[in-house]
Amino acid sequence: MLPFARVAVIGLGLIGSSVARAVREAMPNVRLTGHDADPQVRETARALALVDDVADHPGAAVLDAELVVLCVPVGAIGAVAAELAPDLPAGVIVTDVGSSKASVAQALAEALPGVAVVPAHPVAGTERSGPEAGFATLFRNRWCILTPAEDADPVAVARVAEFWRRLGADIEQMAPEHHDRVLAVTSHLPHLIAYTIVGTASDLEEVTQSEVIKYSAGGFRDFTRIAASDPTMWRDVFLNNREAVLDMLQRFSEDLSALQRAIRWGQGDELFDRFTRTRAIRRSIVEQGQDDARADFGRSHE
Amino acid sequence: MLPFARVAVIGLGLIGSSVARAVREAMPNVRLTGHDADPQVRETARALALVDDVADHPGAAVLDAELVVLCVPVGAIGAVAAELAPDLPAGVIVTDVGSSKASVAQALAEALPGVAVVPAHPVAGTERSGPEAGFATLFRNRWCILTPAEDADPVAVARVAEFWRRLGADIEQMAPEHHDRVLAVTSHLPHLIAYTIVGTASDLEEVTQSEVIKYSAGGFRDFTRIAASDPTMWRDVFLNNREAVLDMLQRFSEDLSALQRAIRWGQGDELFDRFTRTRAIRRSIVEQGQDDARADFGRSHE
Structure with a gap:
């Protein structure tokens, strides 16, 4: 029925x-x-x-x-x-x-x-x-x-x-409150970060916009996709899920500072350990059918 | 020849x-x-x-x-x-x-x-x-x-x-020094940020890893791809391009703080303006053949 x-x-x-x-x-x-x-x-x-x-x-x-x-x-x-x-x-x-x-x-x-x-x-x-x-x-x-x-x-x-x-x-x-915390990390924070880095790259002086575009296949282009999302929709999301987004952003900033410190002090083991933990999550996402199983999202390489 | x-x-x-x-x-x-x-x-x-x-x-x-x-x-x-x-x-x-x-x-x-x-x-x-x-x-x-x-x-x-x-x-x-600044923004900073956010999401307590995986299609899954890259290679990149990476990271953090402030104070126009500037870069990357022209990187939706 x-x-x-x-x-x-x-x-x-x-x-x-x-x-x-x-x-x-x-x-x-x-x-x-x-x-x-x-x-x-x-x-x-x-x-x-x-x-x-x-x-x-x-x-x-x-x-x-x-x-x-x-x-x-x-x-x-x-x-x-x-x-x-x-x-x-x-x-x-x-x-x-x-x-x-x-x-x-x-x-x-x-x-x-x-x-x-x-x-x-x-x-x-x-x-x-x-x-x-x-x-x-x-x-x-x-x-x-x-x-x-x-x-x-x-x-x-x-x-x-x-x-x-x-x-x-x-x-x-x-519950709606739990939804808002879960999505703050799986969706809202990623969009905020993507919008930020694309903005940062646009504002550089000694690296031209043309260079940013040419060499974007090194990783940057991945971020430009979600940073091309609808501005009205995303303005509203951030204004309407403010507390959860700010909390997740605070945690992210602390973790980023820790990596920044490890780079500044040349702590290779610390970097290696952190970079090793992240592969398992990717594997699970693909296994659970939440992303394309092909390399590089299935992008064409022809 | x-x-x-x-x-x-x-x-x-x-x-x-x-x-x-x-x-x-x-x-x-x-x-x-x-x-x-x-x-x-x-x-x-x-x-x-x-x-x-x-x-x-x-x-x-x-x-x-x-x-x-x-x-x-x-x-x-x-x-x-x-x-x-x-x-x-x-x-x-x-x-x-x-x-x-x-x-x-x-x-x-x-x-x-x-x-x-x-x-x-x-x-x-x-x-x-x-x-x-x-x-x-x-x-x-x-x-x-x-x-x-x-x-x-x-x-x-x-x-x-x-x-x-x-x-x-x-x-x-x-020149190698210019290369290192260009790639710091188009490749190294994106990888550092991706590794960080995937780590942040793994460490949450009230949002489980299983939830992060299930709802990753909201944007998070995009970051897990480059965060699955080779840890040895990336440890070496950050240790060998330290100054340029730290400089770009500093600029990124400042821009992120500005958006954080706009969210906290409910400045919708500021958010909208920043989110509007980023679409043009995506368009140029696709036009110049540096990314798949299909929506969503050409991911399968079947």
């Missing part, structure tokens, strides 16, 4: 358009409606036929929906939910795809009193943005974390879980 | 075995000899027929060579060169593939007085190590930087440049 027969996707960028495409592929009988605040994105969504009906007003997209999936930057979720609230039908379930969850849970609870809310975070994405960047297999073999409130309706949670399973994801459930 | 008819590769790991494979493919008539200090690597090299003759003693590998390519960690280059010195034939040219160049140039000049030395650095690699990890196309469309001394024989430099061109590389030439 389909978990939902009518699904509305609000926000048709990389994630929203991937949700729409994945629903089309996995549950072709679902009636899909959608909306994006940007008229150009709506036009592209119509041209790509991402959903059955692209509404010009968000309320029109949700009028008849059983599930509403909010795919907007986390800083906008509260306002978007409040705008939708008057048009939400009885019995609807609202979920989202935001990368931070404690502030989102609070914003949704405030904007939608009495509505069944099941916040979610599919841990998947690419560095691209917009409705053309999405694809149906984005969530396949990725984890989707649900962070329902303790008193959430278990049937609503089960239906949202089944929805994501149909899109190819594995499901995990945890 | 072949730049060299007889080539000896000393060190048959990822890079040395890739040089041997690429020579076989691009210049099949070259007579290839090789040596590795590790008896097991020599056995594997024989089983894979990487070169025509794997010598048990390094001197035997170079006796008849026109070009000797040192593919050992930069900290070992001086000692290996000194061991080879008595057996080097007249007119030989010695080159290397080390990731830092000022200390290598000095070590080679001291170990090999009167020998034609043309230090080189092909900016290419993967996270894998050992003779099985190499492949013939590793250097294709990558840059190889030559850092000859100012009084180096221009004919020797031209022959080494032609050798690398035949393996598919583009050639650039610069």
Whole structure:
């Protein structure tokens, strides 16, 4: 049985358009409606036929929906939910795809009193943005974390879980605060560091930008991928998961200072020991299907 | 005309075995000899027929060579060169593939007085190590930087440049000190940061290692790739390019502190501005063929 027969996707960028495409592929009988605040994105969504009906007003997209999936930057979720609230039908379930969850849970609870809310975070994405960047297999073999409130309706949670399973994801459930600490280290801190080093490299004087680009295959290019991610989305993530990010950043800075000291004092054994511990994690990530098993992410070498 | 008819590769790991494979493919008539200090690597090299003759003693590998390519960690280059010195034939040219160049140039000049030395650095690699990890196309469309001394024989430099061109590389030439500053930012600092964050994530208590692995697709997994690189090689790089690495690290730390402050004080515009500047570099890297043009490095999403 389909978990939902009518699904509305609000926000048709990389994630929203991937949700729409994945629903089309996995549950072709679902009636899909959608909306994006940007008229150009709506036009592209119509041209790509991402959903059955692209509404010009968000309320029109949700009028008849059983599930509403909010795919907007986390800083906008509260306002978007409040705008939708008057048009939400009885019995609807609202979920989202935001990368931070404690502030989102609070914003949704405030904007939608009495509505069944099941916040979610599919841990998947690419560095691209917009409705053309999405694809149906984005969530396949990725984890989707649900962070329902303790008193959430278990049937609503089960239906949202089944929805994501149909899109190819594995499901995990945890408290929003724990989610925010886990993702601070596995996602937010890596993005912050990548944005920083790409900025640092751009600002050098005696090493030109052209040299940075030419010799980026030495490792730098890896960081430029996630530093090309959507600036609005990431601004909102850092503002909405501030405490956890600052705590992880503090730990990272201490560890970096220890390595800096080992380099300054020529402590080769210390460096070797630290560089040896890190291989096992890579191996586990590949073994558990969370990264491409080929060398160099499967990059082409032709 | 072949730049060299007889080539000896000393060190048959990822890079040395890739040089041997690429020579076989691009210049099949070259007579290839090789040596590795590790008896097991020599056995594997024989089983894979990487070169025509794997010598048990390094001197035997170079006796008849026109070009000797040192593919050992930069900290070992001086000692290996000194061991080879008595057996080097007249007119030989010695080159290397080390990731830092000022200390290598000095070590080679001291170990090999009167020998034609043309230090080189092909900016290419993967996270894998050992003779099985190499492949013939590793250097294709990558840059190889030559850092000859100012009084180096221009004919020797031209022959080494032609050798690398035949393996598919583009050639650039610069002073070793400038090389070391450029690579400190495009390669050494990225590796140091990747090793650090993977270590930080491993040491957390309230976020388990299993969670770090499961949710690594949020960005963390990108860092684990270069943090899986060879620990001996990277220990030596940091000890041999200390000043440039410490300087770049200092700049990075200052920039990271600025972002930390912006997060703490909720300065969204500041974050947005910094996150917007970094997309252009990614675009240029892809346009110049220094990274895979596909989203997500071309990772499989099936």
